[in-house]
Amino acid sequence: MGGYHEGHLQLMRTARAECDRVVVSLFVNPTQFGAGEDFARYPRDLKRDAQLAEQVGVDLLFVPAVEEMYPRAGTMVHVPLVTTHWEGAARPGHFEGVATIVCKLFNIVGPDVAYFGLKDLQQCRVITRMVEDLDMRLSISLQPTVRESDGLAMSSRNAYLTEEERELAPMVFQQLTLSKQMLKSAKMGGDQVEEVLRHSRSTLEDSGFRVDYFELIDLETTQPLRSVGMECALVVAAKLGKTRLIDNVLL
Amino acid sequence: MGGYHEGHLQLMRTARAECDRVVVSLFVNPTQFGAGEDFARYPRDLKRDAQLAEQVGVDLLFVPAVEEMYPRAGTMVHVPLVTTHWEGAARPGHFEGVATIVCKLFNIVGPDVAYFGLKDLQQCRVITRMVEDLDMRLSISLQPTVRESDGLAMSSRNAYLTEEERELAPMVFQQLTLSKQMLKSAKMGGDQVEEVLRHSRSTLEDSGFRVDYFELIDLETTQPLRSVGMECALVVAAKLGKTRLIDNVLL
Secondary structure: OOOOOOOHHHHHHHHHHOOOEEEEEEOOHHHHHOOOOOOOOOOOOOHHHHHHHHHHHEEEEEEOOHHHHHOOOOEEEOOOOOOOOOOOOOOOOHHHHHHHHHHHHHHOOOOOOEEEEEOOOOHHHHHHHHHOOOOOEEEEEEEEOOOOOOEEEEOOOHOOHHHHHHHHHHHHHHHHHHHEEEEEEHHHHHHHHHHHHHHHHHHHHHOOOOOEEEEEEEOOOEEEOOOOOOOOOEEEEEEOOOOOEOOOOOO | OOOOOOHHHHHHHHHHOOOOOEEOOOOOOHOOOOOOOOOOOOOOHHHHHHHHHHHHHOOEEOOOHHHHHOOOOOOOOEOOOOOOOOOOHOOHHHHHHHHHHHHHHHHHOOEEEEEOOOOOOHHHHHHHHHHHHHHOOOOEEOOOOOOOOOOOOOOOOHHHHHHHHHHHOOOOHHHHHHHHHHHHHOOOHHHHOOOOOOOHHHHHHHHOOOEEEEEEOOOOOHHHHHHHHOOOOEEEEEEEEEEEEEEEEEO
């Protein structure tokens, strides 16, 4: 997308260390924004982003124009099932936009490996699912979420936060961590799991967040779980003022 | 698909003459058939098809199992606009199935050039459109429709025709040719074009066909035209007994 932060730079560094040639895209993709979302105000600073990418040793920064990527209403890639909940439900059409632009970028760049950050956990699943389903010939490398020292997940959208909101924001990760500890400490049944989630939700709500979801999900299917499984994660989306924060922890 | 006939073999011969290595798919693709369509009875004869492909000098015949191509309900590719009319309207979901399997085959095989027959004119447009929209790195080579000596377009589905129906079937191409001659002989306005099309429709209906459509369309958009343009075609779908025949001529 753009507005590179340490999360993006860490992806670039990992790619730089592991690959012969590194291509990075810089493109605020209109098809993954819904009406009334922050497409217009999303951080854009070509000069700054280009400098950051260069410092990391990126070989090629791909900065297409919107009209170049979308000369007209075009073919869309629909990934089913893993897109029905969470971000897919909150942002209709979002994952079609993500899958389509990622498919296009893969075809244009032809990477052997593509790097994505686990901060956008459901997005990662949508992309790995698309790659499997459409038999795309590349591997997807998923990298850990990079956090500020107080735990807030790095995100271009953190720039929207007021000073007060920025102070509150780390609570999202704190509640994820707390819930994770509680869920891992005991083999819990459905009611107890729901009680843990409800507690985190209301703690956030009481502090001024509007919680969209705070759930335990299966990593493979992204469907909600009622007990801790082999491969699962806690996922959260919560609004603070005008800014929607998302985060997750793997269990 | 399968049930190779001279149309398929001609595509293979052209590919053989133009390319170093030729891969042919043999796969009756379930996702492009609707409920109540002829998926179950579609011609399947692996031994015969494999012999035919070998005789032409094909290097590799790709014969995947359905469960291999579709282990579960998966990602679908939706091509808009050029899929709204004609076969797209008559067969809901058909072109999503076509686009998806072709996308998968392209990713698996990685061809430099892919050959398709113009018999399925709208399908050709759906595929070229998908390739453009998703920035796929290959060229599409569209090859002329191969016909029986009496003009009937070759099709695996011709095998469904009874002897009587087979005698009637060439009328489809005859009416296409007749309409084409009339449309090309004079610069016609909308009413006159419609009159020519109506005449062909009723001639076919009077002979026992049930005409689904008989239209003048724009090649780029596949939308109906009311006057002869630069790049256009006559397209027809008509049912004879249980068999649905489609055909077209370029103007």
